[in-house]
Amino acid sequence: MEFINYIRNFLYSGGDVLWIILGVAICLWCLIIERLIFFKQNYPALRSSCLDRWDQRNDKTSAYALFIRQELISKALIQMNHNVSVIKVLIALCPLLGLLGTVTGMIDVFDVMAVTGTGTARAMAAGVSKATIPTMAGMVIAIAGLYFSKLIEERVSDESHHLADLLKYH
Template sequence: MSEQLEFLEDINNFLYSGGDVLWLILAVAIILWCLIIERLLFFKQLYPKIRAQCIASWNQREDKSSAHALFIRKALISEVLIRMHKGVPLIKVLIALCPMLGLLGTVVGMIHVFDVMSVTGNGNARAMASGISKATITTMAGMVIAISGLYFSKLIEERVSDESHHLADLLKYH
């Protein structure tokens, strides 16, 4: 139990050492990962049911060769594609936002360093260390969140592409 409390205290100290911008990066990261997990759960649990309904709807049709049937097939695929792609643009925006927030933290940290230099009148390394730490921690946090999110974003996009092609193959047009 005490190890868990120490772990939480270490995380709290880390967040406070990064300043207000690191808290903002944490909020963006939480939203980003909730969206990523939601999409992964969608493909694991909900999408198979949607695909089955779409295939059943198509298979109930008698006409599968007319131009009208082609439009219905395209509409079915498009509806499923829209549902699969839901949230992906927001995930991309949040991934792009993370490095920018990291750079904002860098600027805030450097402003703190220059403020310390102007107050003390010299280059006291100890006095400047907290500002430099704030600058590097936020940059690192923004980049780590963006890179890890980028991997899963690409994974989701590939899944959307693969599943849409697979669904198009399943809905046979004669």
């Protein structure tokens, strides 16, 4: 329970933009986990389906057979790349939202300075905190997301090349 209070206080100290970053982060991680589960559970069935369809063919040397092979690889590639572009967009969005949080936090700092007429550190502390926390959160989420995005892209590339090797074209 104390952990939830800590998270809630953290979100409130970062301002409204941090809540948006949280929503983007939840969407991002749901999509990343979905892709990882796809490769663990669904892709083996997809690969065996492609191999079965290719093995049932008698003709594996004609130009028509080459087109069928390319179609099988392309359909598998489309399914493997599902939501990868959305993941990339969400990763790119996180630092931008962090920057938005910085700007809104600095506006709060300037509002405090305008009201008090001085630049006292105590009066500006809440605005500075509100400015730095979203930036940090956006960068942390983007950096972690980049790692998993690259991992997924490499898996797509490896599996598509492996599938192309398995679908032998004589």
